[in-house]
Amino acid sequence: MDDQTRMLAGLAGLGGLSQGDVGDPDSVRKQLGQPQQDIGDILQQIMAITDESLDEAQARKHALNCHRMKPALFSVLCEIKEKTVLSIRGIQDEDPPDPQIMRLDNMLLAEGVSGPEKGGGSAAAAAAAAAAGGSPGADGGIEHSDYRAKLAQIRQIYHSELEKYEQACSEFTNHVMNLLREQSRTRPISPKEIERMVAIIHRKFSSIQMQLKQSTCEAVMILRSRFLDARRKRRNFNKQATEVLNEYFYSHLSNPYPSEEAKEELAKKCAITVSQVSNWFGNKRIRYKKNIGKFQEEANLYAVKTAVDAASVSAQASQANSPATPNSVRLGGLCIGGRMTFNLRLSRARTGVVAMRQDSSY
DNA sequence: CGGCATGATTTGAA
DNA sequence: TTCAAATCATGCCG
Numbered sequence: 001m002d003d004q005t006r007m008l009a010g011l012a013g014l015g016g017l018s019q020g021d022v023g024d025p026d027s028v029r030k031q032l033g034q035p036q037q038d039i040g041d042i043l044q045q046i047m048a049i050t051d052e053s054l055d056e057a058q059a060r061k062h063a064l065n066c067h068r069m070k071p072a073l074f075s076v077l078c079e080i081k082e083k084t085v086l087s088i089r090g091i092q093d094e095d096p097p098d099p100q101i102m103r104l105d106n107m108l109l110a111e112g113v114s115g116p117e118k119g120g121g122s123a124a125a126a127a128a129a130a131a132a133g134g135s136p137g138a139d140g141g142i143e144h145s146d147y148r149a150k151l152a153q154i155r156q157i158y159h160s161e162l163e164k165y166e167q168a169c170s171e172f173t174n175h176v177m178n179l180l181r182e183q184s185r186t187r188p189i190s191p192k193e194i195e196r197m198v199a200i201i202h203r204k205f206s207s208i209q210m211q212l213k214q215s216t217c218e219a220v221m222i223l224r225s226r227f228l229d230a231r232r233k234r235r236n237f238n239k240q241a242t243e244v245l246n247e248y249f250y251s252h253l254s255n256p257y258p259s260e261e262a263k264e265e266l267a268k269k270c271a272i273t274v275s276q277v278s279n280w281f282g283n284k285r286i287r288y289k290k291n292i293g294k295f296q297e298e299a300n301l302y303a304v305k306t307a308v309d310a311a312s313v314s315a316q317a318s319q320a321n322s323p324a325t326p327n328s329v330r331l332g333g334l335c336i337g338g339r340m341t342f343n344l345r346l347s348r349a350r351t352g353v354v355a356m357r358q359d360s361s362y
Numbered sequence: 363c364g365g366c367a368t369g370a371t372t373t374g375a376a
Numbered sequence: 377t378t379c380a381a382a383t384c385a386t387g388c389c390g
Binding site: 234282285289290 | 385
């Protein structure tokens with residue numbers, strides 16, 4: 001409270017008069033009486049007055065208002081004012097919109113931090129996802145929602161801070177206006193001056209706001225770069241996912257190229273993206289091919305596994321069902337121990353042209 | 363910490 | 377566009 005009073009007094013002082021002129025009738029008297037009063041003394045008194053309690057200050061104000069010399073003081077102040085106003089005038093009347101703050105505003109709007117509710121946020125997230133895209137494999141749904149959640153968090157903090165600032169600003173403005181109105185009984189203050197004071201306060205607060213906006217922008221930038229980097233970060237798939245993928249791979253060893261639909265299915269089963277499935281098969285094929293021996297054990301394992309699974313399935317389903325799974329167990333089983341290669345491959349199946357290509361054998 | 367495993371990215375061919 | 381192949385970068389284990 002004391003600090004605030006001091007600040008108010010300080011700001012009020014910007015109007016052209018120091019606080020000592022108003023607050024302390026003694027000092028005023030001394031000044032009028034002895035113009036040569038030591039400046040150090042006056043400063044001392046000014047400092048002292050800011051340390052007084054509100055009640056004390058109130059009492060002094062009252063004393064000042066009732067002082068018999070008040071009209072004289074007032075006219076002196078008016079005179080001083082005449083002079084000072086001349087030097088103040090035209091210093092900072094115009095107030096063009098700060099280009100810096102405009103830039104920050106635009107960015108926050110584009111990122112969906114400011115602006116309308118949810119819609120903006122997801123739009124920005126979509127934009128970020130689009131920016132992240134371009135390279136093969138960027139439909140990362142998980143990071144996407146993660147990003148959105150973080151953005152929403154930033155957004156919330158930003159808005160609550162902004163609200164706080166605005167509230168503080170209007171409170172402070174009211175305070176100052178009341179103070180000035182009250183002071184206008186003692187010293188000459190024109191409405192125009194009050195206006196200017198309000199403008200000054202708003203400028204101060206908007207510079208604080210700019211800091212908020214700036215740090216929010218930074219936070220969004222950091223979040224964004226993390227989000228983009230996250231694509232590069234590698235995290236092993238969980239065991240179950242690897243199992244599903246391996247199962248498919250080894251049971252389709254003769255042609256381990258899942259169709260788009262199959263990839264989607266696998267992606268869903270493994271809770272990963274289609275492009276991750278594609279990556280996995282790409283890696284698996286090349287690594288299997290490079291070192292079949294190393295994968296032999298794994299191949300056997302999965303062949304047995306699928307065989308067992310298939311057996312139990314077919315046991316459950318009565319014989320009526322014809323073997324509707326063409327790729328299957330049998331192929332997987334055949335692979336065991338053999339010099340299994342997937343040297344024949346269907347290419348461009350999508351176009352319907354079933355072109356066969358001879359791959360090198362390994 | 364070193365070295366292998368593994369998911370992602372890049373490059374170039376078809 | 378898809379794929380093979382090479383490469384990168386991180387995860388993980390001894």
